Amino acid sequence: xxxxxxxxxxxxxxxxxxxxxxxxxxxxxxxxxxxxxxxxxxxxxxxxxxxxxxxxxxxxxxxxxxxxxxxxxxxxxxxxxxxxxxxxxxxxxxxxxxxxxxxxxxxxxxxxxxxxxxxxxxxxxxxxxxxxxxxxxxxxxxxxxxxxxxxxxxxxxxxxxxxxxxxxxxxxxxxxxxxxxxxxxxxxxxxxxxxxxxxxxxxxxxxxxxxxxxxxxxxxxxxxxxxxxxxxxxxxxxxxxxxxxxxxxxxxxxxxxxxxxxxxxxxxxxxxxxxxxxxx
Amino acid sequence: xxxxxxxxxxxxxxxxxxxxxxxxxxxxxxxxxxxxxxxxxxxxxxxxxxxxxxxxxxxxxxxxxxxxxxxxxxxxxxxxxxxxxxxxxxxxxxxxxxxxxxxxxxxxxxxxx
Numbered sequence: 240x241x242x243x244x245x246x247x248x249x250x251x252x253x254x255x256x257x258x259x260x261x262x263x264x265x266x267x268x269x270x271x272x273x274x275x276x277x278x279x280x281x282x283x284x285x286x287x288x289x290x291x292x293x294x295x296x297x298x299x300x301x302x303x304x305x306x307x308x309x310x311x312x313x314x315x316x317x318x319x320x321x322x323x324x325x326x327x328x329x330x331x332x333x334x335x336x337x338x339x340x341x342x343x344x345x346x347x348x349x350x351x352x353x354x355x356x357x358x359x360x361x362x363x364x365x366x367x368x369x370x371x372x373x374x375x376x377x378x379x380x381x382x383x384x385x386x387x388x389x390x391x392x393x394x395x396x397x398x399x400x401x402x403x404x405x406x407x408x409x410x411x412x413x414x415x416x417x418x419x420x421x422x423x424x425x426x427x428x429x430x431x432x433x434x435x436x437x438x439x440x441x442x443x444x445x446x447x448x449x450x451x452x453x454x455x456x457x458x459x460x461x462x463x464x465x466x467x468x469x470x471x472x473x474x475x476x477x478x479x480x481x482x483x484x485x486x487x488x489x490x491x492x493x494x495x496x497x498x499x500x501x502x503x504x505x506x507x508x509x510x511x512x513x514x515x516x517x518x519x
Numbered sequence: 520x521x522x523x524x525x526x527x528x529x530x531x532x533x534x535x536x537x538x539x540x541x542x543x544x545x546x547x548x549x550x551x552x553x554x555x556x557x558x559x560x561x562x563x564x565x566x567x568x569x570x571x572x573x574x575x576x577x578x579x580x581x582x583x584x585x586x587x588x589x590x591x592x593x594x595x596x597x598x599x600x601x602x603x604x605x606x607x608x609x610x611x612x613x614x615x616x617x618x619x620x621x622x623x624x625x626x627x628x629x630x631x632x
Contacts, residue, residue: 242622246619246620246622295582295595296582296598299600303597303600304602304603304604307594307595308594311593369595373582373595373597373620374582374584374619374620376581376582377582377583377620378581378620380580380581380598381579381580381581441591442591442593444591445587445590445591445592446605447605447606447607450607451591465588481588481589483591
C-alpha cells in the first residue's frame with residue numbers, strides 16, 4: 240500500500256502543484272471568472288490521459304515503440320515553452336502592478352491570453368496523467384490476486400493527497416501578497432521548467448537522438464534520485480544525481496536564458512506591455 | 520548559443536556513427552521478459568560500445584513501465600505486448616533498470632564489459 244501511495248503521489252504531485260499555481264494566479268489578478276480555462280484544461284488533460292492509457296494497449300510495432308515517446312517529448316517541450324511564457328508574463332504584470340491591477344487584468348482579458356493558462360493546466364495534467372492511469376489500471380487488474388486491494392487504496396490515496404497539496408498551495412498562495420506570490424512563483428516555475436527542459440534533453444539521449452556520455456557528477460551517495468525525497472526534488476527543481484553533460488548544460492543554459500529574459504531588463508517608468516522584442 | 524552548438528554537434532556525432540561504424544541490421548537483439556512482476560533475466564551482459572536492441576515482452580495481465588534512470592528510458596508496456604528499445608553502445612559499467620509499477624520486485628541490470 241505504501242509503495243503505490245508514493246508512486247501516485249509522485250506522479251500526480253507536479254500536476255496538482257501546477258493547477259494550484261495557475262488557479263491562485265487567476266485568483267490573484269482578480270480573474271476568478273476565468274477559472275474555467277484551467278478547469279477545462281485540466282479536465283481535457285485527464286480525459287486524454289485516460290484515452291491514451293486505453294489506446295496504448297491497441298498499439299503495436301513501431302507505433303508502440305515510439306508513439307508514446309514522441310507524445311511525451313512534445314508535451315515536455317511544449318510545457319517548457321508555456322511555463323517560460325507564463326513566467327515572462329507574470330513578470331510583466333509584477334512590474335506594472337502597483338495600482339494598475341485592474342487595468343492589467345482587462346488588458347489580459349482583451350488579449351485573450353487566458354487560454355495559455357488553460358494549456359499549462361492541460362500539459363501539467365497530461366504529462367504524467369497517462370502513466371498514472373495505467374498504473375492504477377494495472378493495480379486494479381491485479382487486485383483480485385495477491386494483496387491488490389491495499390495497493391489500489393494506496394494508489395488512490397496518493398492521488399487524493401496530491402490534489403490536497405495542490406489545494407493547500409492555492410489556499411496558502413492566496414494569503415501571500417501579490418508581488419510576493421509573483422516573485423515566488425516566477426522563481427519556482429523557472430526551476431521547474433529548467434528541470435523539464437533537461438528531462439527532455441535526457442529523453443532525446445535515451446532515444447539515441449543525442450549522444451549519452453558519462454555522468455558529469457555523481458551525487459547518488461548523498462541523495463539518489465530514486466529515493467522519495469530525491470524524486471520529488473527531480474520533479475520540483477530538476478535535481479539529478481548523475482546528469483549527463485548535455486542535461487547539465489541544458490539545465491544551466493535554460494536558467495541563464497530565463498534569467499536574462501525575466502530579470503535582464505530594467506523596468507520602464509510606464510507599465511505598457513512592450514512589443515515582444517526578438518529574444519531568440 | 521552554447522546549447523544549440525552542443526545539440527548540433529551531438530546530432531552530427533549520432534549521424535556519423537549511424538552511417539559509419541555500425542552496419543545496419545547488425546544489432547543484437549536481447550530478449551527480456553516480465554512475468555509475475557519480475558524481469559527474466561535479471562542480469563543482462565552486453566559488449567561495451569556495441570549498440571543492441573532490448574526486446575521486452577510483458578507476459579503479465581497488467582501494464583508495466585520499463586524505466587532506467589541510467590539509460591534515460593521510460594516506456595510503458597501494456598499487458599501481453601512486446602516493445603523494442605534501442606540502446607546505443609554503452610561504456611563499460613552497470614546500468615540499472617526497473618519496472619516502475621512494481622519496483623519492489625521488478626529489478627534488473629545491464630552489465631556492459
